[in-house]
Amino acid sequence: MSSTLLYYDVLRDIKTIEQLEEFSSDIDNILSSLFKVKNKNIEEILNKTVGQKTLGIVKKLVETNKIDASDYNSLDKLLNGIKQDLRKIRILKMFLAIDPTSEIIDHVFDWVKKNLGEGIVLDIDKDESILGGAIISFNGTYKDFSLKRALEGIFQTKKDEIMNFAK
Amino acid sequence: MIIDPLVFFDLVIALFVLAIALAAMALSYSQMLKKFNTYQKEADESESQVHKREADLLEDARIKAGKIVEDANKKAAEIIGESNILNRDSKKTLDEALETLLKHQTSYFEKVSQDFLEAYKRELESLKQKNVEIVKNVSKDMEEDTVGEVNDFEKVLQKETFEAQKIVGGKIEEEYSLAQKELEKYKNEMLSKVQDQIYKILENVSKLTIGKSIPLADHEELIIEALEKAKKDGLGNEKL
Numbered sequence: 001m002s003s004t005l006l007y008y009d010v011l012r013d014i015k016t017i018e019q020l021e022e023f024s025s026d027i028d029n030i031l032s033s034l035f036k037v038k039n040k041n042i043e044e045i046l047n048k049t050v051g052q053k054t055l056g057i058v059k060k061l062v063e064t065n066k067i068d069a070s071d072y073n074s075l076d077k078l079l080n081g082i083k084q085d086l087r088k089i090r091i092l093k094m095f096l097a098i099d100p101t102s103e104i105i106d107h108v109f110d111w112v113k114k115n116l117g118e119g120i121v122l123d124i125d126k127d128e129s130i131l132g133g134a135i136i137s138f139n140g141t142y143k144d145f146s147l148k149r150a151l152e153g154i155f156q157t158k159k160d161e162i163m164n165f166a167k
Numbered sequence: 168m169i170i171d172p173l174v175f176f177d178l179v180i181a182l183f184v185l186a187i188a189l190a191a192m193a194l195s196y197s198q199m200l201k202k203f204n205t206y207q208k209e210a211d212e213s214e215s216q217v218h219k220r221e222a223d224l225l226e227d228a229r230i231k232a233g234k235i236v237e238d239a240n241k242k243a244a245e246i247i248g249e250s251n252i253l254n255r256d257s258k259k260t261l262d263e264a265l266e267t268l269l270k271h272q273t274s275y276f277e278k279v280s281q282d283f284l285e286a287y288k289r290e291l292e293s294l295k296q297k298n299v300e301i302v303k304n305v306s307k308d309m310e311e312d313t314v315g316e317v318n319d320f321e322k323v324l325q326k327e328t329f330e331a332q333k334i335v336g337g338k339i340e341e342e343y344s345l346a347q348k349e350l351e352k353y354k355n356e357m358l359s360k361v362q363d364q365i366y367k368i369l370e371n372v373s374k375l376t377i378g379k380s381i382p383l384a385d386h387e388e389l390i391i392e393a394l395e396k397a398k399k400d401g402l403g404n405e406k407l
Protein backbone atom coordinates (compact mmCIF):
# COMPACT_ATOMS: atom_id res chain seq x y z
CA MET A 1 0.00 0.00 0.00
CA SER A 2 1.67 3.19 -1.16
CA SER A 3 1.07 6.84 -0.14
CA THR A 4 0.58 7.88 -3.75
CA LEU A 5 -2.29 5.48 -4.12
CA LEU A 6 -3.81 6.82 -0.91
CA TYR A 7 -3.65 10.39 -2.06
CA TYR A 8 -5.08 9.58 -5.38
CA ASP A 9 -7.98 7.68 -3.99
CA VAL A 10 -8.74 9.53 -0.78
CA LEU A 11 -8.08 13.15 -1.67
CA ARG A 12 -9.96 13.12 -4.92
CA ASP A 13 -13.14 13.93 -3.07
CA ILE A 14 -11.66 16.15 -0.31
CA LYS A 15 -11.47 19.64 -1.72
CA THR A 16 -12.03 22.00 1.19
CA ILE A 17 -10.66 22.29 4.69
CA GLU A 18 -14.10 21.62 6.13
CA GLN A 19 -14.26 18.33 4.27
CA LEU A 20 -10.75 17.51 5.42
CA GLU A 21 -11.59 18.19 9.06
CA GLU A 22 -14.78 16.15 8.80
CA PHE A 23 -12.89 13.27 7.20
CA SER A 24 -10.13 13.42 9.79
CA SER A 25 -12.69 13.43 12.57
CA ASP A 26 -14.47 10.44 10.99
CA ILE A 27 -11.19 8.53 10.81
CA ASP A 28 -10.63 9.20 14.50
CA ASN A 29 -14.14 7.96 15.26
CA ILE A 30 -13.57 4.76 13.29
CA LEU A 31 -10.25 4.14 15.03
CA SER A 32 -11.75 4.64 18.47
CA SER A 33 -14.73 2.40 17.64
CA LEU A 34 -12.66 -0.47 16.25
CA PHE A 35 -11.69 -1.95 19.59
CA LYS A 36 -14.75 -0.87 21.54
CA VAL A 37 -17.24 -2.89 19.50
CA LYS A 38 -16.93 -6.67 19.50
CA ASN A 39 -18.34 -9.36 17.27
CA LYS A 40 -19.17 -6.91 14.46
CA ASN A 41 -17.64 -6.69 11.05
CA ILE A 42 -15.93 -3.61 9.71
CA GLU A 43 -18.80 -2.56 7.48
CA GLU A 44 -21.21 -2.50 10.42
CA ILE A 45 -18.81 -0.40 12.44
CA LEU A 46 -18.34 2.02 9.55
CA ASN A 47 -22.07 2.36 8.99
CA LYS A 48 -22.61 3.34 12.62
CA THR A 49 -19.69 5.73 13.06
CA VAL A 50 -19.29 7.83 9.87
CA GLY A 51 -21.29 9.69 7.26
CA GLN A 52 -22.01 8.61 3.73
CA LYS A 53 -19.12 10.38 2.10
CA THR A 54 -16.43 9.01 4.43
CA LEU A 55 -18.12 5.66 4.37
CA GLY A 56 -17.76 5.51 0.61
CA ILE A 57 -14.12 6.47 0.73
CA VAL A 58 -13.17 3.99 3.47
CA LYS A 59 -15.16 1.16 1.86
CA LYS A 60 -13.33 1.82 -1.33
CA LEU A 61 -9.99 1.72 0.50
CA VAL A 62 -10.93 -1.54 2.26
CA GLU A 63 -11.86 -3.11 -1.04
CA THR A 64 -8.80 -1.86 -2.86
CA ASN A 65 -6.49 -3.09 -0.12
CA LYS A 66 -8.43 -6.38 0.26
CA ILE A 67 -8.93 -6.10 3.99
CA ASP A 68 -11.03 -8.81 5.60
CA ALA A 69 -14.26 -7.70 7.30
CA SER A 70 -12.95 -8.86 10.68
CA ASP A 71 -9.36 -7.72 10.24
CA TYR A 72 -9.40 -4.78 12.58
CA ASN A 73 -5.64 -4.57 12.75
CA SER A 74 -5.19 -4.10 9.02
CA LEU A 75 -7.88 -1.43 8.98
CA ASP A 76 -6.28 0.26 11.95
CA LYS A 77 -2.97 0.27 10.19
CA LEU A 78 -4.54 1.65 7.02
CA LEU A 79 -6.42 4.42 8.78
CA ASN A 80 -3.36 5.48 10.80
CA GLY A 81 -1.41 5.59 7.57
CA ILE A 82 -4.11 7.88 6.12
CA LYS A 83 -3.97 10.07 9.21
CA GLN A 84 -0.25 10.50 8.78
CA ASP A 85 -0.73 11.38 5.14
CA LEU A 86 -3.46 13.90 5.98
CA ARG A 87 -0.92 15.83 8.05
CA LYS A 88 1.06 16.39 4.87
CA ILE A 89 -1.83 18.09 3.09
CA ARG A 90 -1.22 21.79 2.35
CA ILE A 91 -3.84 24.53 2.68
CA LEU A 92 -4.56 27.13 0.01
CA LYS A 93 -6.29 30.00 1.79
CA MET A 94 -8.61 32.14 -0.36
CA PHE A 95 -10.74 35.20 0.31
CA LEU A 96 -13.61 35.53 -2.17
CA ALA A 97 -16.35 38.16 -2.56
CA ILE A 98 -19.03 35.46 -2.78
CA ASP A 99 -20.04 32.22 -1.18
CA PRO A 100 -18.74 29.82 -3.85
CA THR A 101 -21.06 27.22 -5.27
CA SER A 102 -19.90 23.62 -5.31
CA GLU A 103 -19.40 24.03 -9.01
CA ILE A 104 -17.04 26.95 -8.49
CA ILE A 105 -15.23 25.03 -5.75
CA ASP A 106 -14.80 22.09 -8.14
CA HIS A 107 -13.39 24.32 -10.86
CA VAL A 108 -11.02 26.08 -8.49
CA PHE A 109 -9.90 22.80 -6.96
CA ASP A 110 -9.29 21.32 -10.43
CA TRP A 111 -7.24 24.35 -11.36
CA VAL A 112 -5.19 24.04 -8.16
CA LYS A 113 -4.60 20.33 -8.64
CA LYS A 114 -3.58 20.89 -12.23
CA ASN A 115 -1.34 23.92 -11.67
CA LEU A 116 -0.04 23.54 -8.11
CA GLY A 117 -0.18 19.77 -7.67
CA GLU A 118 -2.05 17.26 -5.48
CA GLY A 119 -2.35 17.23 -1.72
CA ILE A 120 -3.78 20.74 -1.46
CA VAL A 121 -7.20 21.68 -0.05
CA LEU A 122 -9.01 24.98 -0.20
CA ASP A 123 -9.72 27.14 2.84
CA ILE A 124 -12.26 29.68 1.58
CA ASP A 125 -13.52 32.75 3.47
CA LYS A 126 -16.03 35.29 2.24
CA ASP A 127 -15.14 39.00 2.17
CA GLU A 128 -17.58 41.09 0.15
CA SER A 129 -15.36 44.16 0.35
CA ILE A 130 -12.91 42.69 -2.14
CA LEU A 131 -15.71 42.95 -4.79
CA GLY A 132 -14.39 40.09 -6.92
CA GLY A 133 -11.31 38.08 -7.79
CA ALA A 134 -9.39 36.56 -4.90
CA ILE A 135 -6.83 37.15 -2.21
CA ILE A 136 -4.65 34.05 -2.00
CA SER A 137 -2.34 32.88 0.75
CA PHE A 138 -0.26 29.75 0.22
CA ASN A 139 2.94 28.46 1.80
CA GLY A 140 3.48 31.81 3.51
CA THR A 141 2.96 33.86 0.33
CA TYR A 142 0.21 36.45 0.14
CA LYS A 143 -1.21 37.60 -3.21
CA ASP A 144 -3.94 40.19 -3.59
CA PHE A 145 -5.64 39.92 -6.98
CA SER A 146 -8.95 41.22 -5.82
CA LEU A 147 -11.19 43.42 -7.97
CA LYS A 148 -11.08 46.03 -5.20
CA ARG A 149 -7.34 46.37 -5.48
CA ALA A 150 -7.50 46.47 -9.28
CA LEU A 151 -10.19 49.14 -9.14
CA GLU A 152 -8.19 51.21 -6.64
CA GLY A 153 -5.18 50.93 -8.91
CA ILE A 154 -7.19 52.19 -11.84
CA PHE A 155 -8.65 55.04 -9.80
CA GLN A 156 -5.18 55.94 -8.62
CA THR A 157 -3.45 55.97 -11.99
CA LYS A 158 -6.20 57.12 -14.34
CA LYS A 159 -7.73 59.93 -12.37
CA ASP A 160 -7.80 62.46 -15.22
CA GLU A 161 -9.35 60.05 -17.68
CA ILE A 162 -12.01 59.00 -15.20
CA MET A 163 -12.83 62.58 -14.25
CA ASN A 164 -13.09 63.57 -17.91
CA PHE A 165 -15.32 60.61 -18.51
CA ALA A 166 -17.44 61.55 -15.50
CA LYS A 167 -17.89 65.09 -16.86
CA MET B 168 80.71 95.32 101.04
CA ILE B 169 84.43 96.29 101.22
CA ILE B 170 85.68 99.13 98.88
CA ASP B 171 89.20 99.00 97.58
CA PRO B 172 91.25 101.93 99.16
CA LEU B 173 92.72 102.83 95.81
CA VAL B 174 89.32 103.20 94.31
CA PHE B 175 88.13 105.15 97.28
CA PHE B 176 91.07 107.52 96.95
CA ASP B 177 90.35 108.03 93.26
CA LEU B 178 86.73 108.82 94.06
CA VAL B 179 87.71 111.43 96.62
CA ILE B 180 90.08 113.13 94.16
CA ALA B 181 87.35 113.17 91.51
CA LEU B 182 84.83 114.70 93.91
CA PHE B 183 87.35 117.39 94.89
CA VAL B 184 88.05 118.31 91.25
CA LEU B 185 84.32 118.49 90.64
CA ALA B 186 83.80 120.80 93.62
CA ILE B 187 86.53 123.19 92.40
CA ALA B 188 84.96 123.28 88.91
CA LEU B 189 81.51 124.07 90.36
CA ALA B 190 82.96 126.89 92.52
CA ALA B 191 84.68 128.44 89.47
CA MET B 192 81.42 128.29 87.51
CA ALA B 193 79.42 129.94 90.32
CA LEU B 194 81.94 132.76 90.56
CA SER B 195 81.90 133.40 86.84
CA TYR B 196 78.05 133.46 86.84
CA SER B 197 77.96 136.01 89.65
CA GLN B 198 80.27 138.39 87.79
CA MET B 199 78.22 138.07 84.65
CA LEU B 200 75.02 138.98 86.58
CA LYS B 201 76.68 142.10 87.95
CA LYS B 202 77.61 143.24 84.43
CA PHE B 203 74.11 142.60 83.21
CA ASN B 204 72.61 144.77 85.96
CA THR B 205 74.94 147.66 85.11
CA TYR B 206 73.97 147.52 81.44
CA GLN B 207 70.28 147.39 82.37
CA LYS B 208 70.52 150.58 84.42
CA GLU B 209 72.26 152.44 81.59
CA ALA B 210 69.61 151.36 79.11
CA ASP B 211 66.78 152.52 81.39
CA GLU B 212 68.32 155.97 81.79
CA SER B 213 68.78 156.41 78.02
CA GLU B 214 65.15 155.41 77.41
CA SER B 215 63.78 157.97 79.94
CA GLN B 216 65.82 160.76 78.31
CA VAL B 217 64.45 159.87 74.88
CA HIS B 218 60.88 159.97 76.18
CA LYS B 219 61.33 163.38 77.73
CA ARG B 220 62.74 164.84 74.50
CA GLU B 221 59.85 163.45 72.51
CA ALA B 222 57.32 165.08 74.86
CA ASP B 223 59.03 168.46 74.56
CA LEU B 224 59.02 168.29 70.79
CA LEU B 225 55.32 167.39 70.68
CA GLU B 226 54.42 170.33 72.93
CA ASP B 227 56.30 172.80 70.69
CA ALA B 228 54.65 171.46 67.60
CA ARG B 229 51.14 171.71 69.17
CA ILE B 230 51.70 175.39 70.11
CA LYS B 231 52.97 176.29 66.61
CA ALA B 232 50.05 174.50 64.92
CA GLY B 233 47.51 176.35 67.07
CA LYS B 234 48.97 179.65 66.04
CA ILE B 235 48.93 178.77 62.34
CA VAL B 236 45.29 177.71 62.49
CA GLU B 237 44.31 180.92 64.26
CA ASP B 238 46.07 183.03 61.59
CA ALA B 239 44.41 181.10 58.85
CA ASN B 240 40.98 181.63 60.36
CA LYS B 241 41.45 185.31 60.55
CA LYS B 242 42.59 185.49 56.90
CA ALA B 243 39.63 183.42 55.79
CA ALA B 244 37.17 185.69 57.52
CA GLU B 245 38.64 188.70 55.74
CA ILE B 246 38.41 187.00 52.33
CA ILE B 247 34.83 185.93 52.90
CA GLY B 248 33.85 189.51 53.79
CA GLU B 249 35.38 190.86 50.61
CA SER B 250 33.85 188.19 48.45
CA ASN B 251 30.30 188.82 49.77
CA ILE B 252 30.42 192.39 48.60
CA LEU B 253 31.69 191.35 45.18
CA ASN B 254 29.08 188.72 44.95
CA ARG B 255 26.17 191.07 45.43
CA ASP B 256 27.36 193.38 42.59
CA SER B 257 28.00 190.52 40.26
CA LYS B 258 24.59 189.07 40.90
CA LYS B 259 22.84 192.28 40.04
CA THR B 260 24.73 192.63 36.77
CA LEU B 261 24.14 189.03 35.92
CA ASP B 262 20.42 189.33 36.60
CA GLU B 263 20.11 192.25 34.23
CA ALA B 264 22.04 190.46 31.52
CA LEU B 265 19.97 187.38 31.95
CA GLU B 266 16.77 189.40 31.72
CA THR B 267 17.83 190.90 28.39
CA LEU B 268 19.00 187.54 27.10
CA LEU B 269 15.79 185.88 28.15
CA LYS B 270 13.65 188.34 26.29
CA HIS B 271 15.76 188.06 23.20
CA GLN B 272 15.87 184.29 23.33
CA THR B 273 12.15 183.96 23.97
CA SER B 274 11.21 185.85 20.83
CA TYR B 275 13.80 183.90 18.89
CA PHE B 276 12.60 180.57 20.17
CA GLU B 277 8.99 181.49 19.45
CA LYS B 278 9.86 182.18 15.85
CA VAL B 279 11.99 179.08 15.53
CA SER B 280 9.30 176.97 17.12
CA GLN B 281 6.73 178.31 14.72
CA ASP B 282 8.96 177.54 11.74
CA PHE B 283 9.76 174.13 13.11
CA LEU B 284 6.09 173.40 13.69
CA GLU B 285 5.26 174.35 10.11
CA ALA B 286 8.09 172.23 8.75
CA TYR B 287 7.07 169.38 11.00
CA LYS B 288 3.47 169.59 9.80
CA ARG B 289 4.59 169.57 6.19
CA GLU B 290 6.94 166.68 6.80
CA LEU B 291 4.27 164.81 8.69
CA GLU B 292 1.78 165.33 5.89
CA SER B 293 4.34 164.16 3.33
CA LEU B 294 5.17 161.14 5.49
CA LYS B 295 1.50 160.40 5.87
CA GLN B 296 1.02 160.48 2.08
CA LYS B 297 4.05 158.25 1.63
CA ASN B 298 2.78 155.83 4.24
CA VAL B 299 -0.60 155.70 2.57
CA GLU B 300 1.13 154.95 -0.72
CA ILE B 301 3.33 152.32 0.90
CA VAL B 302 0.36 150.74 2.63
CA LYS B 303 -1.54 150.74 -0.67
CA ASN B 304 1.42 149.17 -2.43
CA VAL B 305 1.97 146.70 0.37
CA SER B 306 -1.70 145.70 0.27
CA LYS B 307 -1.51 145.25 -3.44
CA ASP B 308 1.72 143.26 -3.18
CA MET B 309 0.25 141.21 -0.40
CA GLU B 310 -2.84 140.56 -2.46
CA GLU B 311 -0.77 139.52 -5.45
CA ASP B 312 1.51 137.38 -3.29
CA THR B 313 -1.44 135.81 -1.55
CA VAL B 314 -3.20 135.08 -4.82
CA GLY B 315 0.05 133.67 -6.23
CA GLU B 316 0.61 131.54 -3.15
CA VAL B 317 -2.97 130.34 -3.19
CA ASN B 318 -2.56 129.43 -6.84
CA ASP B 319 0.71 127.66 -6.12
CA PHE B 320 -0.85 125.90 -3.18
CA GLU B 321 -3.77 124.86 -5.36
CA LYS B 322 -1.40 123.51 -7.98
CA VAL B 323 0.68 121.67 -5.38
CA LEU B 324 -2.48 120.36 -3.77
CA GLN B 325 -3.76 119.16 -7.11
CA LYS B 326 -0.43 117.53 -7.87
CA GLU B 327 -0.21 115.93 -4.42
CA THR B 328 -3.80 114.76 -4.66
CA PHE B 329 -3.12 113.28 -8.04
CA GLU B 330 0.04 111.57 -6.75
CA ALA B 331 -1.81 110.28 -3.71
CA GLN B 332 -4.62 109.03 -5.92
CA LYS B 333 -2.06 107.35 -8.10
CA ILE B 334 -0.35 105.69 -5.11
CA VAL B 335 -3.65 104.63 -3.57
CA GLY B 336 -4.78 103.37 -6.96
CA GLY B 337 -1.56 101.37 -7.28
CA LYS B 338 -1.97 99.97 -3.79
CA ILE B 339 -5.57 99.04 -4.45
CA GLU B 340 -4.54 97.45 -7.73
CA GLU B 341 -1.78 95.52 -5.96
CA GLU B 342 -4.06 94.39 -3.12
CA TYR B 343 -6.75 93.48 -5.59
CA SER B 344 -4.29 91.45 -7.63
CA LEU B 345 -3.04 89.70 -4.48
CA ALA B 346 -6.57 89.04 -3.32
CA GLN B 347 -7.43 87.68 -6.76
CA LYS B 348 -4.42 85.37 -6.65
CA GLU B 349 -5.30 84.15 -3.17
CA LEU B 350 -8.89 83.71 -4.20
CA GLU B 351 -7.78 81.77 -7.25
CA LYS B 352 -5.50 79.64 -5.09
CA TYR B 353 -8.26 79.04 -2.55
CA LYS B 354 -10.70 78.30 -5.37
CA ASN B 355 -8.30 75.80 -6.88
CA GLU B 356 -7.69 74.17 -3.52
CA MET B 357 -11.40 73.90 -2.83
CA LEU B 358 -12.00 72.67 -6.36
CA SER B 359 -9.28 70.08 -5.91
CA LYS B 360 -10.82 69.00 -2.60
CA VAL B 361 -14.25 68.78 -4.16
CA GLN B 362 -12.81 66.85 -7.07
CA ASP B 363 -11.06 64.48 -4.66
CA GLN B 364 -14.30 63.99 -2.77
CA ILE B 365 -16.23 63.46 -5.98
CA TYR B 366 -13.56 61.05 -7.09
CA LYS B 367 -13.76 59.16 -3.81
CA ILE B 368 -17.54 59.02 -4.10
CA LEU B 369 -17.19 57.85 -7.68
CA GLU B 370 -14.77 55.17 -6.54
CA ASN B 371 -17.09 54.03 -3.76
CA VAL B 372 -20.10 54.07 -6.06
CA SER B 373 -18.11 52.10 -8.62
CA LYS B 374 -17.18 49.56 -5.99
CA LEU B 375 -20.76 49.23 -4.81
CA THR B 376 -22.11 49.02 -8.32
CA ILE B 377 -19.50 46.67 -9.69
CA GLY B 378 -19.50 44.46 -6.59
CA LYS B 379 -23.23 43.88 -6.80
CA SER B 380 -23.57 43.68 -10.53
CA ILE B 381 -21.07 40.91 -11.32
CA PRO B 382 -22.76 37.63 -12.32
CA LEU B 383 -21.65 34.45 -10.63
CA ALA B 384 -20.01 33.17 -13.81
CA ASP B 385 -17.93 36.31 -14.02
CA HIS B 386 -16.96 35.89 -10.36
CA GLU B 387 -15.69 32.41 -11.15
CA GLU B 388 -13.78 33.75 -14.10
CA LEU B 389 -12.23 36.48 -11.94
CA ILE B 390 -11.24 33.91 -9.29
CA ILE B 391 -9.53 31.70 -11.87
CA GLU B 392 -7.91 34.78 -13.35
CA ALA B 393 -6.61 35.74 -9.88
CA LEU B 394 -5.15 32.26 -9.49
CA GLU B 395 -3.50 32.51 -12.91
CA LYS B 396 -1.97 35.87 -12.02
CA ALA B 397 -0.84 34.58 -8.63
CA LYS B 398 0.84 31.64 -10.33
CA LYS B 399 2.58 33.95 -12.76
CA ASP B 400 3.59 36.00 -9.75
CA GLY B 401 5.31 33.01 -8.22
CA LEU B 402 2.55 31.21 -6.32
CA GLY B 403 3.49 27.58 -5.74
CA ASN B 404 7.15 28.16 -6.43
CA GLU B 405 7.98 28.62 -2.77
CA LYS B 406 10.53 26.31 -1.24
CA LEU B 407 8.91 24.28 1.49
